Amino acid sequence: MAPKEIQIPDKYFDPSVDKKFFELTDEILETSDVIYDTRIQKERLDLEVYQKHKNAFHFDAEKVNKMKPNAILMHPLPRVNEIAYEVDELPQAKYFEQAINGVPVRMALIARGLGLI
Numbered sequence: 814m815a816p817k818e819i820q821i822p823d824k825y826f827d828p829s830v831d832k833k834f835f836e837l838t839d840e841i842l843e844t845s846d847v848i849y850d851t852r853i854q855k856e857r858l859d860l861e862v863y864q865k866h867k868n869a870f871h872f873d874a875e876k877v878n879k880m881k882p883n884a885i886l887m888h889p890l891p892r893v894n895e896i897a898y899e900v901d902e903l904p905q906a907k908y909f910e911q912a913i914n915g916v917p918v919r920m921a922l923i924a925r926g927l928g929l930i
Contacts, residue, residue: 818862819853837870842879849887852895873897880905887911 842848850872855863877886877900888896888908900906924930 819858819866839879842876843881845880845884847885847887848880850895851889852891852893868894870895871897872900874899874903877903877905 837848850870853863853867853869855867872886872895874897880886882904884905885907886896886900886903886905888911890908890912892908896906896908901909921930
């Protein structure tokens with residue numbers, strides 16, 4: 814769960830549809846099929862809040878190795894310091910594949926929106 818200062822406000826959730834975020838515990842790591850990580854965006858926060866929480870979500874090999882071997886760790890890239898470079902070689906790391914697949918997916922969406930397909 815994100816720290817209070819950067820948590821998504823409750824007004825944006827519909828309890829009948831949306832699920833709340835979970836704190837990233839070992840249990841969540843061990844049982845999740847997909848984890849989507851992202852950076853804390855310095856440009857969207859007060860500098861003091863950013864400095865306080867900039868390292869709150871960091872994935873290293875020890876943490877990722879707690880995930881199931883077939884689990885997926887995603888990230889929109891670019892990363893700042895939230896994923897250690899050592900994670901890149903682990904089977905759960907799918908963010909480079911995610912980035913590569915993003916180009917043709919966006920191309921297809923644009924073509925569909927233009928009525929070309």
